[in-house]
Amino acid sequence: MPSLPTLSGLPGLAVLRAMGRDRSLLAGLAAMRQHLGNAFQITLPGFKPIVFVGPETNRHILVTGRDDFLWRTESDPVTKLLRHGLLVEDGESHDCLRGVMEPTLQRAQVNGHIDAFWECTTTVTDGWTDGDTVDMLVEMRKAALLILMETLFAVDFRPDLERLWRPILASIEYISPGAWLVWPGAPRASRKAELAELDDYLYTIIRERRASCAETGQTGDDLLSVLVAHPAMDDDLIRDQLLTMLIAGHDTSTALLAWALFMLGVHPDALAQATAEARAVLGPAPPTPEQLKELSFLDTVIKETLRLYPPIHVGNRRAGHDTEVEGYPVPQDNRVMYSIYLSHRDPEHWEQPDDFCPARFDRSEKGGTPPAFAYVPFGGGPRNCIGATFAQVEAKAVLGKILYDFDLELLPGRVHEHMGATLEPRPGVKMRVWRSRKS
Ligand code: HEM
Numbered sequence: 540m541p542s543l544p545t546l547s548g549l550p551g552l553a554v555l556r557a558m559g560r561d562r563s564l565l566a567g568l569a570a571m572r573q574h575l576g577n578a579f580q581i582t583l584p585g586f587k588p589i590v591f592v593g594p595e596t597n598r599h600i601l602v603t604g605r606d607d608f609l610w611r612t613e614s615d616p617v618t619k620l621l622r623h624g625l626l627v628e629d630g631e632s633h634d635c636l637r638g639v640m641e642p643t644l645q646r647a648q649v650n651g652h653i654d655a656f657w658e659c660t661t662t663v664t665d666g667w668t669d670g671d672t673v674d675m676l677v678e679m680r681k682a683a684l685l686i687l688m689e690t691l692f693a694v695d696f697r698p699d700l701e702r703l704w705r706p707i708l709a710s711i712e713y714i715s716p717g718a719w720l721v722w723p724g725a726p727r728a729s730r731k732a733e734l735a736e737l738d739d740y741l742y743t744i745i746r747e748r749r750a751s752c753a754e755t756g757q758t759g760d761d762l763l764s765v766l767v768a769h770p771a772m773d774d775d776l777i778r779d780q781l782l783t784m785l786i787a788g789h790d791t792s793t794a795l796l797a798w799a800l801f802m803l804g805v806h807p808d809a810l811a812q813a814t815a816e817a818r819a820v821l822g823p824a825p826p827t828p829e830q831l832k833e834l835s836f837l838d839t840v841i842k843e844t845l846r847l848y849p850p851i852h853v854g855n856r857r858a859g860h861d862t863e864v865e866g867y868p869v870p871q872d873n874r875v876m877y878s879i880y881l882s883h884r885d886p887e888h889w890e891q892p893d894d895f896c897p898a899r900f901d902r903s904e905k906g907g908t909p910p911a912f913a914y915v916p917f918g919g920g921p922r923n924c925i926g927a928t929f930a931q932v933e934a935k936a937v938l939g940k941i942l943y944d945f946d947l948e949l950l951p952g953r954v955h956e957h958m959g960a961t962l963e964p965r966p967g968v969k970m971r972v973w974r975s976r977k978s
Contacts, residue, residue, distance in 0.1 A: 804949025
């Protein structure tokens with residue numbers, strides 16, 4: 540078996556230089572791939588993940604060798620926070636939870652949420668006045684949170700948005716990569732009070748839903764109601780699923796929406812085309828699923844944004860036993876990462892990989908469909924993103940609504956890729972907004 544390349548000597552310096560220049564760990568990873576190839580090992584004290592890039596190894600980790608890898612690592616903050624949430628469970632427990640939740644996220648259910656996607660966006664944009672400068676990273680988080688609570692939990696989150704803003708951000712910071720990666724016992728800022736406030740809220744909505752279901756004898760078809768009605772789910776297990784969906788389901792969408800607006804902002808031609816399309820296809824009332832399908836240019840913008848800035852830029856696993864990936868040895872318990880970000884920029888599979896080019900996803904043009912497993916913004920195989928359909932319909936509805944209602948202008952300023960729980964445009968996406976004459 541070939542041994543895994545690691546960094547040393549001159550390539551090591553080149554990687555450090557790239558990280559310093561771009562102030563980004565991702566730039567370091569990209570430089571490592573350039574020097575070491577599509578499989579390599581990071582060898583920091585206490586942190587030695589094996590990183591794989593490209594369709595063959597993605598397919599291996601996600602599908603063919605799926606059973607060799609585990610998600611759960613007890614010492615990781617994400618496991619401590621989500622406890623027994625779908626995202627951090629393995630084996631039968633994972634598959635059972637997935638079976639319970641998946642029906643609430645099928646396309647038919649998602650299409651039933653389009654009105655809510657539209658109305659929640661309006662709630663946010665009602666606060667914008669002509670000539671305002673807004674930070675789309677903040678505004679899109681508001682929209683994504685209102686949407687998630689309204690659709691999956693059937694809860695009106697407007698009265699609680701402000702109060703729970705800090706606790707939600709604290710939960711995201713808690714699981715973001717940091718010193719704990721190299722030093723699991725590293726002292727960390729205590730977020731006890733904020734996390735307890737969020738828990739308190741989640742347990743309250745669970746209790747209230749149990750009471751209202753018992754009183755009316757009726758069960759809704761939203762996720763919270765389905766969980767409450769399930770005989771094997773106690774309040775703790777439901778809290779774990781709600782927190783999982785709350786974080787996985789809104790922080791990712793926030794990043795996608797903010798990056799998409801940023802990409803439109805730096806490409807005025809694309810902004811003009813997406814705006815013209817939204818105004819030709821949409822009207823003042825919430826759109827039908829067919830209308831959203833007609834937003835074919837916006838669709839390519841969303842796909843291209845997910846290629847360049849995948850909100851989940853890396854998939855994390857732990858080897859369940861000694862194994863191998865496409866000929867490379869992987870010892871038991873070693874952390875394994877499949878890099879979505881680097882796969883999406885692999886010059887072997889993408890022409891001019893760093894360029895924003897929505898046309899590469901245009902089905903009417905040559906190409907149109909990337910090679911299988913070269914494009915994995917939602918992962919793949921049985922553990923792919925449970926909210927993939929939800930996220931894509933949501934993105935089209937929210938962006939379509941904004942483009943229909945507003946003329947946008949990106950303000951100058953450096954934006955960098957921040958590796959938090961998701962890949963975010965930091966320090967934010969500042970845009971000037973004017974209500975369009977059509978809305
Ligand atoms: C742009 C938006 C989104 C992106 C890019 C995204 C990306 C991903 C990726 C890459 C994975 C697989 C990670 C892995 O293999 O380790 C995943 C899993 C997951 N996602 Fe998403 N996601 C998005 C939106 C959502 C939404 C809206 C929800 C909930 C409504 C959601 C809930 C989850 C959950 C619960 C899992 C774990 C599934 C399992 O282990 O069975 N995500 N997501």
